Amino acid sequence: MPQHIHSSLTHVLLLWITTLSVVQLGFIVFFFTAGQYPSEPEIPLGGGKMLTFRATEVNRNIKWVTKSPDERLISGAEGGKVLKIKRDGYYFLTLQVTLNSCNAKALWHRVSLKAKDKDLLKGWINNNTCSTGSLAKVEELPAGSTLEVTVNKTAPSETINEEESHLDIIYIFKPWK
Structure with missing residues (x-):
């Protein structure tokens, strides 16, 4: 039993x-699985889309020219001086500004990436390297936001190194709640 x-x-x-x-x-x-949240056809869930912009200098203003265009996410405005966000989401921002030469005796030059008058990234150009190095941050940005980079250079001879100055943006899909 x-x-x-x-x-x-x-x-x-x-x-x-x-x-x-x-x-x-x-x-x-x-x-x-990707079926947990709705996804965008061109950007799988958990994935992202990287956009790379290189800096060119026109009349002492930085103009951003895209190496990997995607007008559905970000477009240039005001002749490329301002970048306009087209979709809500999380954005991983990486900025580096390098000058061709800089005055070692001058005060450090301030560099900032702004969205609607709010500094998202802020740094200074080191007089020894003439560069900010990499500045990076993740930010949640709504559609309609604008991004603008400003550099307060003091001498006209200080020009942007177009090969080493870049803005990389990784868009990460934001699932609705």
Whole structure:
């Protein structure tokens, strides 16, 4: 008699463990698939889209020229001086501004990336390297925001190094809540 009860409890326990395993596996598959949130066709969930802009200098103003255009996400405005955000989302911003030469005796030059008069990135050009180095930040930006980079250079001979000055932006899809 004890043998028969022990055998049936073993079967119940195995059935229970199997059921829990199947439910757990189903949850893991459901949680880690793209069907969890709506996604954009060109940008898979969890993915992003990188846009790279290089700096050119026109009449002492920085103009941003895209190396990887995507007008659905970001477009140039005011002749490329301002970048306009087209979609809500998270944006990973990386900025580096380098001068061809800089006056070692001058005060450090201030560089800022602004969105609606708010400094998102702020740094100074080091007089030894003539560069800000990499400035980076993740920011949630709504559609319609504008990005503008300002540099307060003091001498007309200080020009932007167009090969080493760049703005990289990675767009990350923001699922609705």
